[in-house]
Amino acid sequence: MFIPERWHRMIRSCCPGRAGALFGAVVVVLSCTSVRHAEAEQGGEREMLQRDSCPGLFTIEKEADFIATDVLLNCYLALSSGELLRYDSSGVLQARYGNFARGVLSDVDVSNPLRPLLFYRDFSELVVLDPQFAELGVLSLRDEGLPDCTAVCRARDNQLWVFEASEGVLYKISERGERLLESDPLRLWLPQGSAWFFSSMRESEHYVLLWAPEQGFAVFDAFARFLRFIPLAGVQAWQMLDADTFLLLTGSGKPVLFFPETGEIQPLSLPCSLFSMRQFEWQGNRYYLRFDARVGAYEFLLREDGGSE
Numbered sequence: 001m002f003i004p005e006r007w008h009r010m011i012r013s014c015c016p017g018r019a020g021a022l023f024g025a026v027v028v029v030l031s032c033t034s035v036r037h038a039e040a041e042q043g044g045e046r047e048m049l050q051r052d053s054c055p056g057l058f059t060i061e062k063e064a065d066f067i068a069t070d071v072l073l074n075c076y077l078a079l080s081s082g083e084l085l086r087y088d089s090s091g092v093l094q095a096r097y098g099n100f101a102r103g104v105l106s107d108v109d110v111s112n113p114l115r116p117l118l119f120y121r122d123f124s125e126l127v128v129l130d131p132q133f134a135e136l137g138v139l140s141l142r143d144e145g146l147p148d149c150t151a152v153c154r155a156r157d158n159q160l161w162v163f164e165a166s167e168g169v170l171y172k173i174s175e176r177g178e179r180l181l182e183s184d185p186l187r188l189w190l191p192q193g194s195a196w197f198f199s200s201m202r203e204s205e206h207y208v209l210l211w212a213p214e215q216g217f218a219v220f221d222a223f224a225r226f227l228r229f230i231p232l233a234g235v236q237a238w239q240m241l242d243a244d245t246f247l248l249l250t251g252s253g254k255p256v257l258f259f260p261e262t263g264e265i266q267p268l269s270l271p272c273s274l275f276s277m278r279q280f281e282w283q284g285n286r287y288y289l290r291f292d293a294r295v296g297a298y299e300f301l302l303r304e305d306g307g308s309e
Contacts (some may be wrong), residue, residue, distance in 0.1 A: 012149065057286060057297040058091025065104070066237075067290045069283045070113040074248060075293060076107045084118065086133065091297065097133040107200055109154045117160070119152045126160070128175055137175055144177040149199040151210055156222075161208055163198050170224050183224040205243040209237070217260075230260050237279040253277050 047287040064077040075088035083098035106121035119129040126143040141149045141162060148166040148177060155161055159180060162171050172181035190196060208220040216232035230290050234251040236289060246258040257266040279290040
């Protein structure tokens with residue numbers, strides 16, 4: 001058994017070729033099988049399924065609007081009250097932040113866990129925290145002449161990306177609001193008559209991806225130059241493993257791998273996926289599931305078909 005951090009890269013190295021043929025030679029397996037799931041579900045053994053078929057590292061009994069995870073295996077819960085909670089890799093509450101005057105959190109980017117970035121879309125405000133969740137800085141995008149920002153994220157060089165929807169322009173700015181780069185208006189490439197609402201954004205491996213839940217992704221390079229659209233409707237949540245592989249949760253609650261280069265979609269069989277899943281994320285050798293009223297952390301085991309555990 002091996003548990004790689006970039007497991008999809010290791011699969012590709014073992015089985016070179018197109019992503020469409022990837023899972024023909026390799027089987028992704030977890031700590032339980034889909035057969036075990038089916039037997040437990042058919043027998044109405046919901047409690048047994050949770051206890052035996054879904055061994056968890058920890059469970060947090062909280063109802064969260066969304067979750068985020070970082071490379072240190074911390075798990076962040078954004079609550080509807082506007083509060084942000086951070087739990088460590090053992091599920092112990094480590095920090096909490098809340099400024100209820102700003103309303104509900106729209107997004108949290110923890111790609112740099114030493115400087116979590118919080119976005120409040122209704123107020124067009126960004127907040128940067130330190131590891132103890134003390135405020136390092138607050139930036140009003142409206143005061144910087146960016147009144148209608150719908151998506152933000154941290155750049156790999158620790159600057160910020162913001163998408164201003166009324167202009168349709170992607171900006172790279174500093175934490176002080178200084179404009180460093182800007183794209184051409186996105187309407188130059190959008191299909192006529194289309195109304196894309198971009199609600200989140202991430203940078204990875206020299207690409208910046210803007211996500212519109214009803215339409216798909218707009219892809220830019222690290223210099224804010226538009227590259228292409230990836231049409232992909234009906235996605236409920238997403239995570240970018242790298243520029244070649246996305247994790248998606250479809251509108252029907254089904255987790256899949258998506259390879260944008262080929263358009264290949266591969267379903268994933270996750271423990272506990274029979275339940276009403278709202279979001280999932282991978283970090284290292286584990287994954288995190290958000291359900292209606294709880295968040296669970298689980299181990300992820302990957303092996304080649306026929307390999308020993």
